[in-house]
Amino acid sequence: QVQLVESGGGLVQAGGSLRLSCAASGGTFSAYAMGWFRQAPGKERDVVAAVNWSGGSTYYRDSVKDRFTISRDNAKNTVYLQMNSLKPEDTAVYYCAADLRRAFNIRTHPKEYDYWGQGTQVTVSS
Numbered sequence: 030q031v032q033l034v035e036s037g038g039g040l041v042q043a044g045g046s047l048r049l050s051c052a053a054s055g056g057t058f059s060a061y062a063m064g065w066f067r068q069a070p071g072k073e074r075d076v077v078a079a080v081n082w083s084g085g086s087t088y089y090r091d092s093v094k095d096r097f098t099i100s101r102d103n104a105k106n107t108v109y110l111q112m113n114s115l116k117p118e119d120t121a122v123y124y125c126a127a128d129l130r131r132a133f134n135i136r137t138h139p140k141e142y143d144y145w146g147q148g149t150q151v152t153v154s155s
Contacts, residue, residue, distance in 0.1 A: 031143070033126070033144055033146035034051065035123065035147065036050050036052075041153055043153055047112045052105075060129075062136070064136075065108075065124070072121075077090055079135045079136070082132035086135060088137060117155045119151060124147075126144065
């Protein structure tokens with residue numbers, strides 16, 4: 030059983046920055062891939078970024094490339110999402126998720142992930 034707890038969300042003005050953290054417990058954190066997803070009201074949950082077990086391979090959705098950075102610290106069992114140049118359209122609940130079936134490869138569909146955090150709200154004002 031894996032537990033994931035996100036933190037770092039909040040209210041920020043457009044152009045600002047936030048850093049999300051996701052602390053994992055249970056399982057072997059360094060053995061699985063991790064992802065950040067977001068869900069805005071009335072919309073589907075979509076991948077934002079994902080990282081393999083080592084941090085050596087990453088994925089970003091087009092709309093956040095060059096603004097967001099995903100990273101992980103396996104010694105601290107934590108994955109991060111640094112979000113810069115935030116836009117109002119980034120407003121959503123952000124979730125971290127663990128893919129226990131894969132370590133090396135990255136998947137982007139929510140159904141590929143086994144465990145989820147409770148989510149943290151990110152609101153970007155214009």
